[in-house]
Amino acid sequence: MTSKRLRLAAWGVVLVLAIVLPFFFNAYRVGQFTQAMALGIAVLGLNLLVGYSGQISLGHGAFFALGAYTSAIAIVDLDVPYLLALPLAGAVCAVAGFLLGLPALRLRGLYLALVTLGVAIATPQVIKRAEGLTGGTQGMTVDKVTAPAWSGLADDQWLYFVTLAVTALMFVLAAFLVRGRVGRALVAIRDNEIAARTMGVDLARFKTGTFAASAMYAGVGGALFTLPLGFLAPESFPLALSFAFLAAIVVGGLATIAGALFGALFIEFVPVYAADVDEALAGVIYGGVLILFMYLLPGGVMGLIRKIASMKPRPRGSDDAQAGAVRRLGDRAAGGGAARERVRSQ
Amino acid sequence: MERFIQVLVDGWATGSLYGALAVAVVLIYRATGIVNFAQGELAMFSTFIAWGLMQAGLPLGLAIAGTLGLSFLGGMLIERLVIRPVEGGEVLTLVIVTLGLYVLVNSLAGWIWGFGNRAFPSVFGDGSFHVAGAAVAVESVGIVAVLIALVLGLYAVFQRTKVGLAMRAVSFNPDSSRLVGISVGRTLMIGWGIAALVGALAGALIAPRLFLDVNFMGGVLIYSFAAATLGGFDSPFGAVLGGWIVGIAENLAGTYVDFIGSDLKILVPLAVILVVLLFRPTGLFGSPEVARA
Numbered sequence: 062m063t064s065k066r067l068r069l070a071a072w073g074v075v076l077v078l079a080i081v082l083p084f085f086f087n088a089y090r091v092g093q094f095t096q097a098m099a100l101g102i103a104v105l106g107l108n109l110l111v112g113y114s115g116q117i118s119l120g121h122g123a124f125f126a127l128g129a130y131t132s133a134i135a136i137v138d139l140d141v142p143y144l145l146a147l148p149l150a151g152a153v154c155a156v157a158g159f160l161l162g163l164p165a166l167r168l169r170g171l172y173l174a175l176v177t178l179g180v181a182i183a184t185p186q187v188i189k190r191a192e193g194l195t196g197g198t199q200g201m202t203v204d205k206v207t208a209p210a211w212s213g214l215a216d217d218q219w220l221y222f223v224t225l226a227v228t229a230l231m232f233v234l235a236a237f238l239v240r241g242r243v244g245r246a247l248v249a250i251r252d253n254e255i256a257a258r259t260m261g262v263d264l265a266r267f268k269t270g271t272f273a274a275s276a277m278y279a280g281v282g283g284a285l286f287t288l289p290l291g292f293l294a295p296e297s298f299p300l301a302l303s304f305a306f307l308a309a310i311v312v313g314g315l316a317t318i319a320g321a322l323f324g325a326l327f328i329e330f331v332p333v334y335a336a337d338v339d340e341a342l343a344g345v346i347y348g349g350v351l352i353l354f355m356y357l358l359p360g361g362v363m364g365l366i367r368k369i370a371s372m373k374p375r376p377r378g379s380d381d382a383q384a385g386a387v388r389r390l391g392d393r394a395a396g397g398g399a400a401r402e403r404v405r406s407q
Numbered sequence: 408m409e410r411f412i413q414v415l416v417d418g419w420a421t422g423s424l425y426g427a428l429a430v431a432v433v434l435i436y437r438a439t440g441i442v443n444f445a446q447g448e449l450a451m452f453s454t455f456i457a458w459g460l461m462q463a464g465l466p467l468g469l470a471i472a473g474t475l476g477l478s479f480l481g482g483m484l485i486e487r488l489v490i491r492p493v494e495g496g497e498v499l500t501l502v503i504v505t506l507g508l509y510v511l512v513n514s515l516a517g518w519i520w521g522f523g524n525r526a527f528p529s530v531f532g533d534g535s536f537h538v539a540g541a542a543v544a545v546e547s548v549g550i551v552a553v554l555i556a557l558v559l560g561l562y563a564v565f566q567r568t569k570v571g572l573a574m575r576a577v578s579f580n581p582d583s584s585r586l587v588g589i590s591v592g593r594t595l596m597i598g599w600g601i602a603a604l605v606g607a608l609a610g611a612l613i614a615p616r617l618f619l620d621v622n623f624m625g626g627v628l629i630y631s632f633a634a635a636t637l638g639g640f641d642s643p644f645g646a647v648l649g650g651w652i653v654g655i656a657e658n659l660a661g662t663y664v665d666f667i668g669s670d671l672k673i674l675v676p677l678a679v680i681l682v683v684l685l686f687r688p689t690g691l692f693g694s695p696e697v698a699r700a
Contacts, residue, residue: 308507348509
């Protein structure tokens with residue numbers, strides 16, 4: 062079987078599992094899986110930005126919060142149906158992402174990390190202050206989604222399938238995006254900006270565009286995340302959330318699409334089980350994982366899977382964005398070699 | 408007018424605290440090109456150690472002195488164990504590793520000492536005196552004095568001692584330093600040790616003004632980054648001056664601009680960082696970054 066068929070088969074298995082899953086678990090667990098998918102969308106968005114285009118954001122919790130509040134306000138105050146609130150949240154976040162992407166054009170690496178960290182730290186305060194819209198520290202209650210009678214599903218199952226459909230759509234979109242011209246341009250920017258510009262890549266357009274798309278993913282994720290809970294407050298979006306997203310892309314694998322699933326399951330379920338031992342254990346695991354993965358498994362879970370799957374030699378110069386991302390992380394000399402090889406392979 | 412003086416002095420003292428942590432950040436950045444996102448959390452951990460020593464019966468002064476020593480060793484250990492394997496790596500790797508350290512240290516402290524908050528006494532007591540009708544806390548003046556002494560001390564170490572010379576050489580050119588016989592690894596360990604010590608000092612001075620809990624340095628960190636950015640990121644003097652400007656600006660804005668008040672003060676450092684990076688990326692005293700294409 063070729064690797065492409067293998068990959069499609071794997072996705073097929075995942076999809077079938079995802080479809081039967083809500084019939085085997087109770088409502089509480091199904092809600093958690095729904096949240097995991099919502100997190101997955103946001104994680105995928107962050108990976109587009111960090112893994113593919115190489116721009117660092119420590120503040121994606123802010124876009125997640127913006128999306129959540131946009132949809133909640135639309136549903137509660139403006140009586141917008143929740144299915145319309147999702148694209149609305151995505152659109153608002155895309156605009157916000159574009160705006161943050163503008164100064165980001167002039168900020169590299171560390172400095173962008175600093176600015177986005179500041180945004181993440183300020184987020185809960187700003188939400189508390191905008192009391193008129195967000196309910197301040199009291200938080201907001203959103204009516205739970207009810208299943209239509211024709212579906213024959215329980216409410217939690219219905220919401221699960223809605224989320225699954227949106228998630229599938231977002232993943233397919235991202236996959237098409239990164240496999241085509243756009244993806245190649247992003248990887249080129251990440252690996253060597255000057256070479257990319259020489260090849261005719263419009264840096265400003267692609268960088269701000271990625272920021273907007275990435276924020277849109279985070280916003281849609283945030284909007285979906287709050288639906289199973291029916292409640293949101295400033296404390297739902299702490300700084301730790303932004304760090305969890307980063308941990309998720311490191312665990313799943315930088316510059317991979319499927320890695321977002323592993324990463325999202327990791328950050329949804331590790332806190333659930335870790336809390337049984339100690340409140341602080343989840344943080345210890347996140348921190349330890351961030352450091353250890355960088356040393357031992359810079360390609361994340363997907364890197365490991367690919368390594369196992371491709372024991373037979375691969376053709377040289379095969380187009381693989383993740384290999385570039387990983388090589389770059391391990392490369393101490395600024396990744397010039399990796400960039401040269403990449404340019405040649407295109 | 409009294410209120411204005413009070414706000415000014417308070418801002419100056421708070422700014423000195425931001426400056427102290429910013430100096431720690433700058434020391435590491437100068438030596439290794441790493442922005443240590445965990446600096447604030449390391450300081451928090453040190454402060455908890457000081458608190459623990461006091462619970463064990465040590466007087467405040469001795470507890471802080473012991474903590475400074477332990478922090479120095481801890482900083483060296485962290486450089487050797489956590490940072491060394493990725494030193495000189497990609498920016499993204501370094502950011503992820505120091506953030507991992509941030510989360511790890513924060514949660515470990517939560518595990519050991521819990522998430523509640525406790526009062527931490529000030530070395531300077533809680534007396535105050537009057538200047539032009541305004542009540543000025545002895546603590547504020549003490550903090551400013553400690554910071555000035557700290558920077559002068561660091562200056563002496565860097566300019567007048569062999570270790571300081573080695574540290575400047577290593578940050579200037581590690582390869583050449585190695586060739587002339589400097590142990591680069593050991594020098595970097597000492598650099599991290601000094602930074603951890605400075606951070607611990609900052610923590611012990613900040614804790615009395617806030618409450619000591621595992622997250623008390625989180626907010627301070629972003630102010631320190633603003634101070635360091637304003638000062639130019641590789642200048643300790645700049646970091647101190649940046650801290651003073653940020654501290655005073657924050658207090659003035661919080662007191663006199665109604666819209667900002669006490670909740671939105673956190674936007675002040677963010678605005679400072681953004682404006683400095685966009686319009687004068689080298690800050691006030693930084694050296695421009697020259698990159699070869």
